[in-house]
Amino acid sequence: MLRNELGLSTLAAWGGEQQPHGYGAAQVPIVQSAPFAYPDVASWRAVIDGDAKGDIYSRNTNPTVAVFEEKCRLMEGGESAIAFASGMAAISNTLFAVLRAGDHVVSIKDAYGATSRIFMELLEPMGVTVTLVSTDDADALEAAVRAGCRLVYVETPTNPTLKVIDLHRMAAAARSVGALLMVDNTFASPINTRPIALGADLVVHSATKFLGGHDDAIGGVLVGRRDLVDTVYRYREITGAALAPFAAYLLLRGMKTLALRVERQNATALAVAQHLERDPRVAAVFYPGLASHPSHHVAAKQMSGFGGVLSFEMVGGEAAAIRLLDALKLVHRAASLGSVNTLAGLPGMTSHVEVTPQDRAALGIPEALIRYSCGIEDATDLIDDLDRALASLD
Ligand code: PLP
Secondary structure, X not given: OOOOOOOHHHHHHHOOXXXXXHHHOOOOOOOOOOEOOOOOHHHHHHHHOOOOOOOOEOOOOOHHHHHHHHHHHHHXXXXXXXXXXXXXXXXXXXXXXXXXXXXXXXXXXXXXXXXXXXXHHHHHHHOOEEEEEOOOOHHHHHHHHHOXXXXXXXXXXXXXXXXXXXXXXXXXXXXXXXXXXXXXXXOOHXXXXXXXXXXXXXXXXXXXXXXXXXXXXXXXXXXXXXXXXXXXXXXXXXXXXXXXXXXXXXXXXXXXXXXXXXXXXXXXXXXXXXXXXXXOOEEEEEOOOOOOOOOHHHHHHHOOOOOOEEEEEEOOHHHXXXXXXXXXXXXXXXXXXXXXXXXXXXXXXXXXXOOOHHHHHHOOOOOOEEEEEOOOOOHHHHHHHHHHHHHOOO
């Protein structure tokens, strides 16, 4: 068992990986089996009764998935972790398992679109009331929490304008009314923000993004207080949104380079953001590493790096944004983020596809905004690509 005092790069490589694995394998084997077989009924029964270690059925536990869970647990510094088939499965299972009719939730208006829809379309009809507060107004958010609630749900940095929530402040407010603080740490990754150390009870990820980092697997994970994770585990055991062993293997393989990738992506995003901020064809750049960003002060205090994602608004409206996107050569025009390859898209086609243009405007998301998720390419090549594409608009 590796100790938490090890650095995050070491945990990325070694965390959760007992040596040697089965068959003496140096790397985590993909245990691609639905059930687990026993030589006799007594040894099977011992595992069911918890008297011996083992697995029964991969909807419940699986050795490859268990290594992924343990690596995530160590990197986030939590008591326990469980993996899910997707980030949305992690978020929805946790909310459904923890909340009860009559509970009140406080969250932000800028949460990922599908998460906001869980609050409004699924939880409210079940008797859970939800207040969504403007993400820009930290005082209003704190006041809503202090007015009383069962759960505070935040995402930081937010999608797509990268607002950063002061987690230390939120945790204090949540604690003062006996509420839980749940944080979606997808955009930051544990390399840039460790919410549990700042007072969060639960941390979720779309592991599809930075954790996996290669755009080849969908997955999610919940890390946090053991009693809460146990409750969510029982819910997932029944409802079945377990992570598949092959996806767990891909995510684990990706996670080994998490620290290296994120450090590069942090540096590249800052360089790209600073470069674009000087370009007259760009109306505004949103990146918490820029002194001009409204969250810069909180980000500088809370984050070890400012993240690999930025967004920028084009002069010339949505048409100019589309022309720029089409002119870029070193991007995938695609809906995800956090990959080794740079990805770019319009919020109206990605994170906020289900939101009307009016509601996007109310959220401060211009139609001419491009979300740009830096990969691990040479920053100079990305900047050259952007310059060439910008010049083609003249
Ligand atoms: N949380 C955030 C911040 C996201 O950006 C996403 C997806 O883009 C999700 C959750 C959902 O994750 P998944 O697509 O793995 O279900």
